[in-house]
Amino acid sequence: MLIQLDVQDADIRDVLRLLSMESGMNIVFGPEITGPVSATMRDVSLEEALKAVLSSLGYYWQRQGNVYVVSAHPPVQSSPQQPAEVAAPITPVETPGTKGIDTPHKVTLPPLPSLDQPIAFSDGPPTRTQRKIYEKYELKYVDPRTIVQLFNPDAAPGHFGRESLASTPIPTTPSLISPDAMGLGRGGFERGISQLLKPGGARVGAGGLGMGSGSARQFGGGGGLGGGGLGGGGLGGGGLGGGGLGGGGLGGGGLGGGGGGLSVPDGVESITSYDPQNYLILYGTSEGIAQLKEIIALLDLPIKQVTIEAQFVEILTGLDKRLGITWNFTHGPFDVRNDATGTGGSISVKWSRGDFQAQLQTLFSENKAKSINSPRVTTMNNNPATLAVSTQFPFFIQEPVFDQFGNPSLATFPIFIPVTTFLTVIPTINADGTVTVFMIPNVADITGFATGPNGEQVPIVVNRFVQTVLNVKDGETIVMGGLVRKSTTRNVNRVPLLSDLPVVGKLFKSNIKVISDSEVLIFLTPRIIHTEVESTV
DSSP states (O other): OOEEEEEEEEEHHHHHHHHHHHHOOEEEEOTTOOOEEEEEEEEEOHHHHHHHHHHTTTOEEEEETTEEEEESSOOOOOOOOOOOOOOOOOOOOOOTTTTTOOOOOOOOOOOOOOTTSOOOOOOSSOOTTTSEEEEEEEOSSSOHHHHHHHHOTTSOOOOTTTOSEEEEEOOSSOOOOOHHHHTOTTTHHHHHHHHHHSTTSOOOOSSOOOBOOSTTOOBOTTOSSSTTOSGGGSSBSSOTTTTOSOSSOSBSSOSSOSOOOOOOOTTEEEEEEEGGGTEEEEEEEHHHHHHHHHHHHHHOOOOOEEEEEEEEEEEETTGGGGGTOOOEEOOSOOOOOBSSSSOOOOEEEEEEESOOHHHHHHHHHTTSEEEEEOOEEEEETTOOEEEEEEEEEEEEEEEEEEOTTOOEEEEEEEEEEEEEEEEEEEEEEOTTSOEEEEEEEEEEEEEEEEEOTTSOEEEEEEEEEOOEEEEEOTTOOEEEEEEEEEEEEEEEEEOTTGGGSTTGGGGGEEEEEEEEEEEEEEEEEEEEEOOHHHHHO
């Protein structure tokens, strides 16, 4: 049987298990066989693959019947068996008293075993449940590394494409499903929400939103939404497991982590994920693997999904009453971060429910409302989704340049400033069909320009953040406001030619300065995606 192998920086033990699975042959190796190996082979025999893979690490193999034995030492060549020594016949000594009497033959008995050597007693051949076997389990819906992490949260997560195989040792002491592993944490969801919304419990730091690198796909990793996380009551701590919703900000702890993991059935030695084929390699006894398959079947289910429809709308302050909005205010202070000095407006979180599309279209037709963007995204349950629109605003700077003769001159270069408006949403589908939404909207805008000492102008970018947690019915629209913007508009009206005349030219032109307040409303509609597979399950 020809084998194909393509691995990179994989553990040699995992590669040997994979070769055993692909060839159907038995491969035995001891704990001293370790080390990473990278190999790409096409249409080779098992012995050719073993020779190439093991020789790169200085290991040896030997075939004994239907078993390939791998060792760190060269195999010992068995010497031909020497014939057993035959005891020399004993010649009886003739004495005068024994002369003429027939002497019986002497019988040489085999040597008795030494008393200091252990004597092995066999209870018969091993039963089927005692033999260790390899089995392949193909997953339908869940990533194989996710299953491995559930049984051992402390195992290092793998990266598809960089490391093809990721194996995890099984904890020696089985543990039950702990509250940390279920995502409730010490404080639980309710305590996390109360911590999130209480005064001083949610402040925006100075870093950026980023995915972390913890053992359970955390948010933040080192900073979350801001260098210090979302303050002392954000989504973090020990994650939704270890610290509940709160305790360390959106970052630092993150979703997951800290749990004890699922209990592994007795007889299971290892669980290995093989991402290219989306299956698990299970090693252990038949009985243990059968119990493990039952646990995995409970986890390998279709993951629920949510479609998030958002609409960012800017209207003049006070026109929200025409939409029929009755605001509900979220208590607690919320901070705003300005990237530079400027008039960015104020923030106070307020929200409402209802159907506002008809009234909103009326404001659009009257040019009293402007749609900033209307993104839509689909995400899995309890996974973040970000809806963002970025605009690159150019401004120009002048720098001295020199020609080939060393003569200086000023050159103008464009520099682009990204101004991004985004909404980060983490939906949680509840058992009653509602959706709990954790939202972090961000609205960025250029409010003016700052003039440098040499006359250069740099745009002032203002970012406005806010965060809240709401419970929404499936398909229901909620609107969130409180992101107020103050803008100044200057209009110059002039009469051609006459306005350019000296002294009297001012009489033929006028400057109009308009200061207006506008508010950014965010309309959010979550919709649960129902599939036929989900209904059958």
